[in-house]
Amino acid sequence: MGLRFRKSITIFPGVKLNISKSGLSLSVGKKGASFNAGTSGRKSVTVGVPGTGLSYSKTISSGRKTLGIAFTAVVIAGAVILGLFKYKDRIAGFFGAGNAQKTAVETTAEGGADPSAIETYVINTSTKKYHLSTCRYAKGDNVKTVKESKAQLENKGYQACKTCKP
Numbered sequence: 001m002g003l004r005f006r007k008s009i010t011i012f013p014g015v016k017l018n019i020s021k022s023g024l025s026l027s028v029g030k031k032g033a034s035f036n037a038g039t040s041g042r043k044s045v046t047v048g049v050p051g052t053g054l055s056y057s058k059t060i061s062s063g064r065k066t067l068g069i070a071f072t073a074v075v076i077a078g079a080v081i082l083g084l085f086k087y088k089d090r091i092a093g094f095f096g097a098g099n100a101q102k103t104a105v106e107t108t109a110e111g112g113a114d115p116s117a118i119e120t121y122v123i124n125t126s127t128k129k130y131h132l133s134t135c136r137y138a139k140g141d142n143v144k145t146v147k148e149s150k151a152q153l154e155n156k157g158y159q160a161c162k163t164c165k166p
Contacts, residue, residue: 013134089120117149121166128158135164 007019008027016027018036025038031050037043042062048055121130122138122145130153131138133145138161146153150160160166 117151118147119149119166120145120147121153122146123153123158129161130158130166131161132164132166135161135166137161137163 003021005019005021009017009019011017014028014030018025018027018038023039025036025042027034027036029035029046031048033045033047035043035045040062043060044057045060046055046057120133122133122135122143123130124137124140124143126140126142129137130150150166154160
């Protein structure tokens with residue numbers, strides 16, 4: 001029996017870097033449908049039925065190794081750039097710059113909350129839950145994004161999501 005190794009690291013939601021003893025690959029997609037490009041030059045598409053273990057994978061090309069490395073590097077760079085644009089508010093808040101501080105100060109003047117406690121949450125007006133923006137349940141018709149503290153949301157009757165634990 002041969003030694004096997006595989007580790008998958010989520011870079012951004014829907015984008016994973018896969019590490020194995022044969023090289024690196026990048027998977028883009030969600031459960032049920034994904035695209036994979038590896039340093040070996042192999043590119044494949046996989047579709048499946050989530051939760052059943054049933055899937056079908058089709059190799060699109062098995063190109064040369066040097067092209068595979070270049071392609072994977074371009075895809076990883078693209079994924080990082082898209083992720084930076086998607087999460088720019090969170091990144092700015094992490095480094096304490098940008099509109100996140102200004103909004104917190106403005107909100108403090110209005111509501112009297114501690115500026116360090118102000119965060120961006122997604123609230124669901126029908127379930128009365130609040131989520132992180134990356135939570136899988138932060139979707140639907142009755143959701144909106146707010147910049148408030150946990151205390152303010154809980155005073156309005158909202159409860160924290162038990163999945164993302166904001």
